[in-house]
Amino acid sequence: MKKVCWPYFDPEFDSLSERIYGPTCRVCIDNESLEDCTVVKVDSLNKQGLLLEVVQVLTDMNLIISKGYISSDAGWFMDVFHVKDADGNKLADQRVINYIQQAIGTTRDPPKPKAYTTGKPLEPEPHSERTTIEMTGTDRPGLFSEISAALADLHCNVVEAHAWSHNARLACVAYISDQSTDTPIEDHHRLAAIEDRLTTVLRATTSSATAGGNCTNQQQREAKSGGGGGTMTNVERRLHQLMLSVRDFDRPLAMMEVASEEGGKASVLIESCREKGYSIVTVQCRDRPRLMFDTVCTLTDMQYVIFHASVDSHDGYAFQEYFIRHVDGCALNTEGEKERVVKCLEAAIERRVCEGVRLELSAKQRVGLLSDITRVLRENGLAVVRADVATHGGKAVNAFYVRDISGNDVDMEFVESMRREMGPIDLAVRNEKSLMPPNTADHQRPRFSISDILKSKIERFSHNFVAIK
Template sequence: MNTASWPYFDPDFDGLSERVYGPVCRVTIDNESSDECTVLKIDSVNKQGLLLEVVQALTDMNLTILKSYISSDAGWFMDVFHVKDGSGNKVTDQNVINYIQKAIGANKEAMVKARARNTKFLESKTSAHEPTAIEMRGKDRPGLFSEISAALADLHINVVEAHAWSHNARLACVAYISDQSTSSPIDDHRLATIEDHLTTVLRATTSQNTGDDVCTNQQEVKHFAGLPDHGRWEGTMTDVERRLHQLMLSVRDFDGPPSASGPSSSWPRSTANIPLGGHDDEEEREKKECQVRIESCDEKGYSIVTVSCKDRRRLMFDTVCTLTDLQYVIFHASVDSDEGYAFQEYFIRHVDGCALNTEGEKERVIKCLEAAIERRVCEGIRLELRATNRVGLLSDITRVLRENGLAVVRADIATQGENAVNAFYVRDMSGNDVDMEFIKTMKREMGPIDLDVKNETPIIRRTSPGNGNGNGSGNGRPRFSVGDILRSHVERLSHNIAIG
């Protein structure tokens, strides 16, 4: 009888190559070392952008990074994160733990391959039902987001999802749209019409007589053929946010708002830059305080970037994302937060191996990091509106806000089944504090629309002898009679929703 024999592999020897060369990535989750948080340890062969991938994965899972220590010299990546979940507790959910290990660990390569196969399958099977992704960038002005929403409604386009940021009078937006009648992707001919129409809206304030305007070639609208590389349908929310960072960087929002001397400079100065009285002045300075410094480490050839500012969620993602997109490699880093304040230190070199040698390069990196930190910090009130979704709903809501002196500085639009969930950060177009009594009255009168006001804080309004508008109250903005101003808009809006 013929017999077959196979080589013998010692189980201990099987793991030798992994011990010598290392796995793709080894993840250890420790809930014993600390009483307050979960300690996440990562060992991996290093590659450019790996730190961003890890931070992005943790951010996707809504984990808060309290501390981190990173070292990636000699081709090896070693990192320690101290994290908490969205409720401020240790990460104990086994499903979340398994996902962390799969998303970051040795199974990541297999997950990427499987995802690529699934994406090709989905493109062939369901591409007819997926929305089209478009992105917009350019100069911002009060009411622009409302104008964009109205333009899409006029073109009978349904906004399935959208995310927009405004900073330093620049706008970036990533949106997913579909045809109103078929809820299907839009053909190339209509896409060209949509792009031309939206580009015209974006360029409405571009003046040839004003040298401070954003260049015309930076006012543009683009669409993606097939599924995008970022966003809802293939990626995650952090993919969209990274793209928003890139779009804002491309329109140079880090240079600050355009000069007030030009006719197109329609955004008011930030309220944080207007002197206030008493303790409110100190609170505003603390809110805006952000210090970025760059020093040289000549012995090792690094540039040391230090960031100190008020702590918040996704802060590390924003800074690491910006340094990565600026083509810098992070070799070592230390991140810490204490009592609401964050301190970050990065040892970096450019991808070509050089440190930051010129003052111009250092100044640019400082400006870009400051802008990345400020983009997500909105000076305004967060409004959440929920209603039955229909084409034109977004246009109607933003028009009501615009016609009553409120500008949208950040927006997150989503659909959940038949419902639309819209979150807006709004501010007063005149630069004054948002009148909370006005918001509360609008909330009572919105009818079938469910309106929530988030981050509601006491407001100390500035007063002045007069503002030239005929209003002797001197509160910087005439008091609105909401019943007279909003009733017709809200009643029409409510009626449309009821029959939509």
């Protein structure tokens, strides 16, 4: 009698490395060694992108990484992070500590993502119950307002949206639902109509804007629909990718002339370490939250492996050093490749940073609210250069970074027109700190400031915030 025999595999073979070397990932959180920060230590079997995953977990909880040491040679990943909460304190909430250990330490069944703010967990809106729209194109004043108006005309409710504008390009990720049912839009014909309408809006660019943005093919001006989403850092990583796809690292000529007159730009240098076969990427710039995520995300998405790294921040400045190779094992050998990496890292650092004015508005959510807000901003000569729109418990929470199209101060009438046209809203205005160091020659130039205008008219002022209720 013939038999069919299969080779025998020990069922414990898959866990052999764990039994020899211990768990595949060990996370140690030390709250005692340092007085001003919490130390997070991670030891793990290495894989491409692991550093980004760890940094993303910390960034998801709005933690500040003040220092970091990373090494991942010989197939083993070891790193140390000095972290603080959003208020600059050590981690005191045990739930946050437990979540870090669970999120980083669990490799086979990762925990359900949660959002944290200063140590308090917040349940995010379920993106899986919405339809995702991704948009890229050449930016122009009022474009985000036109997108919002088009979605309102198409009977789409914008539940959440995030938009970045940089170097005359725009990238936007929006989560929408059907206006009447508040459910995902699944009809393919309707989705196609939405894509066509939004693509038409994105293509309606003047010849001067097209030339300035160097946006020449159809793929650079398009809207795509899709399924669910993820955490905020997942959205931000996608925005980085979308911006990269429209080559926002190519600065338009007009902007290059302005940039040459201003100081404080990020410094990115690339050197060779021939003995070890690495390329050494050095980044120096003003420090800010989520900076390490932006640089690690960019290098990872450009298919570079980070073998060693050190990051440090002091007196408002950040210093980062990465020892990298391409995934094919080669260092950066050509000047063209080095120049591309330098430009892409500079763009990644600049994308989320907006000098000028941040408007924060909250109101009861209703269909068309975003369209109304952005229309009033546009009619008052304000261009949205970055937007974060969310819905929490029936209330719309909108944050816009705006600049004056003509470069002039903003008339207070725009605030009053908002209140008259949209009914009761909560409005807060604040100036974002400039990226330029205080000793640059340009620091005395007058800057656009809404809060200076509001100070003279509204007595209620505290902590560089003006609130209108």
